[in-house]
Amino acid sequence: MTESIIGALLAMVLFLAVYLDIRTSRIPNWLTFTAMGGGLFTHILLEGVHGAVFSLSGLGTGLILFLALYFLGDIGAGDVKLMGAIGAIIGPYGAFISCISAVMVGGIYALGAMCYHWGIAITGRKIAYAIQRALLSGGDGWTQELKLPFHLRYGLAIVGGTLLFLSGFHPFGG
Numbered sequence: 001m002t003e004s005i006i007g008a009l010l011a012m013v014l015f016l017a018v019y020l021d022i023r024t025s026r027i028p029n030w031l032t033f034t035a036m037g038g039g040l041f042t043h044i045l046l047e048g049v050h051g052a053v054f055s056l057s058g059l060g061t062g063l064i065l066f067l068a069l070y071f072l073g074d075i076g077a078g079d080v081k082l083m084g085a086i087g088a089i090i091g092p093y094g095a096f097i098s099c100i101s102a103v104m105v106g107g108i109y110a111l112g113a114m115c116y117h118w119g120i121a122i123t124g125r126k127i128a129y130a131i132q133r134a135l136l137s138g139g140d141g142w143t144q145e146l147k148l149p150f151h152l153r154y155g156l157a158i159v160g161g162t163l164l165f166l167s168g169f170h171p172f173g174g
Helices: 002-024 029-071 077-118 120-137 142-146 154-166
Strands: none
Touching (some): 002 077, 002 154, 077 120, 077 154
């Protein structure tokens, strides 16, 4: 029963995150804060103090790992809070693996968006030029070559990374 309650909460959060990110390019506070509270409340209700520790450590793991991406300007605050909310539901290990998986999914998503927008050949040249520029300049300004003229919806990558974790994908084994 515990797993089905947690699973239903997570499914609802993931579905709403995808829907809202596609429709509005935002992941609203009402979703993330409700999911954080719902995850914490459910774990406390089902597992007591152990559940509270599990949920809060997952929340912290998700927030901390994605704050770096936020400060680099690569994702929005809603994405950070979504990862924290997912962590509150699936715990610290799940948040950790989901974060890593989301970054991998996000990279594939960004590469696909570049190929779609510029074509494969131009994308390859831009990536090669960006790598060359990074090596020659010590990393300064190389990402400008790869900027897309539209915003990627990173909530999709977060949901994809979470689904990979739930399906049993663990990039470090185990």
